[in-house]
Amino acid sequence: MYPELGQFALILALLLAVLLSVVPLVGSVTGRDTLQAYARPLSAGLFVFIAIAFGILTHAFVTDDFSVAYVANNSNSMLPWYYKFSAVWGGHEGSLLLWILMLAGWTLAVAIFSRRLPSVMIAQVLSVMGIVCVGFLLFIIMTSNPFDRMLPNVPADGADLNPLLQDFGLIIHPPMLYMGYVGFSVAFAFAIAALINGRLDAAWARWSRPWTTVAWAFLSLGIALGSWWAYYELGWGGWWFWDPVENASLLPWLSGTALMHSLAVTEKRGVFKSWTVLLAIVTFSLSLLGTFLVRSGVLTSVHAFASDPERGTFLLALLGITIVSSLALYAFRAPVVHVRARYGSLSREIFLLLNNVLLVAATLLVMVGTLYPLVLDYLDMGRLSIGEPFFNLTFSPLALAAGLLLGAGIFSRWKKTDGGWLGRKLLWPLAISVVATAAVMVTYGEFKPWAFAGCFVAIWVTVATFWDLWDKSSSRKGRLQGLKRQSRSYYGMVLGHLGLAITMAGATVASNYGIERDVRMVPGDTAVVGDYQVLFTDIGERRGQNFTAQYGSFDLSLDGQYVATLHPEKRQYLVQRNVMTEAAIDAGLFRDVFVAIGERITDDAWAIRIQYKPLVRWLWLGALFMAAGGFLAIADRRYRIRERASDRQGAEPGRRGDVAEAMS
Amino acid sequence: MRRLVALILLSMLLPLQAGADEANVQGFDSLQEEQRYRDLTSELRCPKCQNQNIADSNAPIAKDMRDRVYRMMQDGASNEDIVGALVDRFGEFVRYKPEVDRRTILLWATPAIAVGVGLLAVAGIVIRSRRRNGQKTVLTAEEQARADRLLSDKDRE
Amino acid sequence: MKRVFLFAPLVLVVVLGIVLFAGIGKDPTRLESALIGKQVPAFTLEDLDKPGKQLDAGVFRGQVSLLNVWGTWCPACRDEHDALLWLAQEQGVRIIGLNYKDNREEALVWLDRLGDPYELTIYDPRGTLGFDLGVYGAPETYVIDANGVVRYRHVGVVNEKVWKEDLEPLVNQYREDAS
Structure with a gap:
């Protein structure tokens, strides 16, 4: 009886999602507050019903209800109870249910934590998220129903969870990963909302930033967990294979990192708005692309779920409609007016823009490398394999360049940095880094060019980060006061960059000096x-x-x-x-x-x-640092400032209070 | 005394890399050869498996391919010869690092193209910004006079 | 920045979508043979039925043939066996068998029990010819023309549909070329 209730809950959720997609959006475009106000309660209802469905599926697993086909295919009475719990997301249907649960969760979170936002904006953001929910709920209900029954031939026992998945890593890796993938839908929704209502400014960037950072932090954790899990579970000692499914998770991470940094520039200086919006759309699109690649069977991978052409086509259609319509909206509505801002050639804006160039180049590289065999096959030009040797060779220079840029960019100033000053500033860090790297070479006993480059960049980033911290924390009232004065946002950045350095060091040394x-x-x-x-x-x-x-x-x-x-x-x-x-x-x-x-x-x-x-x-330790940095950054005081009087007086865009805030 | 003897014997084991290598699965003469074998087998793809190299795969065909790599190494073949022999039989598919040819030139050039285009765009932004910079700092005579008046007014207050 | 540039990502995505759509349903594990257009590799192996009798690549000359790679350990080979019998007996196709990594006695018993569609069978217990051909998983069936040149490889079970759509046209084409 319960599985049918679960199915019913999903249908109800779909109805609510449809309402969520339409009602607040209509309200926002016609200026009707009452309709806009439906956004929050609809989000709550949506979450509740999906949570009910998820709970019912979990119950079916824990009680060994093998009349449910999905349970019979993924569980077994001899399975330890904690694996029965994680088996809920061990297969295609269940993992999609987890996906939609997270999506509904993020939608609810946005509904709750956005009191300060104008009602029009929040209505549109939640509507867009509702639209995405509709798509996925349709997909689940129509092609991937986890509640399908096997009556009347109920098997005596289940087919067991794939032993590879019977592991602690599996319990947390997919949830973390999905939190990241799905979390980028928030930035996406903000971007679409901004394109719809035309209000694309620094305030928009400020609202989007914490959501993006949190999603990025989760994705970093998810990818690191996957790498760690592969390392100890698969028995070969490898930690990254450039497998298509792994690449599918790296793509939104690379793009998301670029987005995070671009949002910083847009928030601070109100520039590069169109670029940032494009990145927000692209990052979530890459999440969707990843979902498609893993389940469609177009690419060979050890990770892939069982493939099914019908599901693949549906998913591609879902993907296509979402991405094409967002990019079309972007092409028609994104601002092309030049902002008359000035930046020196060594300004922080330019450094961050260059960072974006490298990250986007890396994203393109990984995407092209993953999809190229598909393209060649389509053109009947034969079957090709693109694997580790290719990616290691082409990705490493980009990563190294990004690290070098990071070290220099930390010292850069907004609007203008004096070249001579910067050059002099970098001399000591450079010298220290070279000496320290040489020491590392001596410790491991052999000079290897790639090892030198990788270690140098990792040390360079570390030295620059601490040097900047030292500079900034100098205060007349003493070093401790100076340190306390720095914002959590700043420390988040410090942790994030240190995390990157630690990961680079781990990757370099393990690859070059491992036996x-x-x-x-x-x-x-x-x-x-x-x-x-x-x-x-x-x-x-x-x-x-x-x-x-x-x-x-x-x-x-x-x-x-x-x-x-x-x-x-x-x-x-x-x-x-x-x-x-x-x-x-x-x-x-x-x-x-x-x-x-x-x-x-x-x-x-x-x-x-x-x-x-x-x-x-250190590979995974660095990722922990990066995630910690992300979580710390969103705990920054500026996101916790109480509602200002100006916010409470109605919620129309373009109000003086908001403008003042935007300019702060 | 016995501990000393044990320690001496144990320390004699350490530099004997070659001796320990007799135990390696394939039977190589040196650590370098073993490393070369590992490098070769991790760059070749198992044609039957779901994206695995022949070093890590348990499939029978992967074992056959590993054996062929080993035998060719013992015969003194170069890396190109060995990979070539396998590609001749199983196709380009077994090569994880694609050859640079007409088909793949776009692939290999992707990072360079992406970075190149990006740098051009950034350069364009900087140049345009500088041009605007230059214009702004030059005031017309009228603007200059107005600015002087405003400034001197402020001083008097 | 002109508005026209903003359409670039959209165009790229549409192109990508077409490629991805075309990829759905295709089997990514099917590989084309690397030997297409080349001679069957030289070999010296025994005939399965006549131990001691040596066979070489010359067996392929003179007629268009199918080379079928099989083994008693391969369940799919059992599945296609009846189709092979039909091809050999009803359609008059010359099929040469390659008994790959198998045991001679078991193979002979198998053929005895199920029928022998092969004009002759090459006994390749260590898989050397299979390796040189690029066999990666039985069953595989090759189309070889009258000059001993490999023209096509089908990976997987052969049945009437595969014959009609893939193999028959090629066999007919090369038979015409030969005459």
Whole structure:
């Protein structure tokens, strides 16, 4: 009975979404306050019904209701309860329900946290989000209903969750990722609303910024979690494969970073408005593109959900309509009037614009690299593969250039920076960075050009960030006062940039100074990896809740000193019968040692994969810093200023109070 | 005493990279060769799998391809020869790093083109801004006189 | 900035949409053979039925043939077997089998039990010819012309539909060229 209620809840949600799309929008265009006021309650209702549907699906999983096809395909009675919970989003239908839950959640959040916005604006923003909800709800109800039943042939037990997904990483990676993807719909909605009502100004940028930053922070976390999960779960020790699905998540991140920075310029100086709006539309479009790519089967990937041409076509239509209409609106309504602002060639605006150029170039690169095989195939020009070697070669220079620019740009001033002054300012940081990088080369024992470049840029960014912090925090009342005086927004930026440096350092060192070996071992053998010795002591069988495993024991030593015992496993899951490698990792802040069991060569000889990975944890630590920076930035006081009297007196755009605010 | 002997023996193990390599799965003579093998196999794609290189794949065809790479390395073939031999049989699809040819020139040029266009646009913005800058700072005689009057009025207050 | 530039992203998106739409439903795992237009690679392998009798690429000369890669371990090969019998017996198509990475006794028993559509079968236990042909997953069927040149590869099960749409036109075309 409950699954039918769930289906009904979704239909009700669809109705509310349709109302949300139409009523406030009509109200905003005709100037009728009462209609506009429907936006908030409709958003709340929308969220409630989708949450009910999600709750019912979760209930079905937790109670092993195998009459529901989706539950039967993704769960099993032997599955531990926490995996039954995360199995809700383990397949296509459920993950879409999670998507729409997040979308409704963000819509509600915008409805709640935007008291200060003019009612016309908020009505339009929520209507646009409602339109997106309508699209996805239609998609779910018509092609991907998670509540389809299998009556009367209810299976005795389910097909089990893919063992790869039976993992802590899976519990949080998709939700974080979706929070990011879906979060960019808010910036998108703000952009569309601004194009509709023509009010595209610094205030608009100020309203959009925190929503964009939060979405970006979540996406950073989501991508990092995915990378971390792939690292320890897939058994090969890799952390980024430039797989199409991974690229699909990186695209909105790159574009979102550009958007974040562009919004800063538009907020501060009221310039580059058209560009910022375009970025907002593009970023969400890339989120949608990612959703399509993963589920349509057009690209080969280890991550892809089961593909279905019917769903692919529907999704493409949804994608197409949304993106084409937004870009058409943009083409017709975006301002082309030149703002008569002045910027020096080394002004902060120009540095941020150059940052955008590099980020957009990186976005284009990843997009072209991912879709090129598709284009060539369409033109009947053969099947091509574009993978790691290509991307590493072309992406790295862009990342390095962006880092170099960052270090210099931190010192730049709005409107105009004196070239001589900047040059002199950068001399000491440059010198320190070169020396520090040389020290790193010595520590790891070998000079490698790419390693030098990567470490240099990471150190350069760090030094510049701290140098600027030092400069800014100098105060007559003492250093501590100076530090306290800086805004959370500033510290958010500091953390964000430091996070980038940490990630770059991790990526550079792990790639260049890591050692990977595939060794044939029988119990009693010792393998040498760098300064570490790995002694294979034993291998036996053990049984888990829903699997049996070959359980190996390895003693790890550094220069002869015992460090730890590692227990990698090769599991066979009982229901789906696939074989999974569980690697054993001795983790540390400065290095990981990674041991995984490969094929069985003879009765007692095994192929063992051993890897030494210096600084690999910094990759994800940096992302944590970046996300923390984002969350800190939105906690800035300026977003918490109480409602001003001018805001409360009606909510029409273009009021003096708002204009004064916009100019502040 | 025994600990000292053990320590000496243990430390003798460390520099013996070549000895430890006898244990590696394929049986290479040196760490460099092993690294070269790893590099080659991670740049070649398994034709059957869902986007995996032959180093990480368990598919039988991936194993055959790895064996061929190993044998050709033992025969002294260069990297180009080895990749070429596999491409001859399985097509360009197995190459993860596309050749630079007529088909792919646009792909490889994408970063350069994107950055180039972007830089041109930024340069355009800066130049136009400078031009406006220059104009603004030059006042006509009338504007100059008016400015003087205003300033001197203010001084008197 | 002229308004016309603002239409550029829209145009790009429409183009991309067309490409993506065309990609839906296509099987991204089907690869074209790298040997199209080239001779069947040289080989020296035994005949499955007659141990000791050596076969080489010369078996392809003189007639247009289909080369079918199969093994007893491959369930899809079982599925297409009846279609192959039909092709060989009713349609008069010359099919040469390539027994790929298999066991001789099991293969012979299989053919005995299910019928033998092959004019002859090459026994390739280690998969060397398969590797040189670029076989990556059985079943695969090649169209080879009368000069021993590979003209087409079909990956997957052969059935009447595949014959009518893909293989028959090619076979007829190359038969005409030969005569």
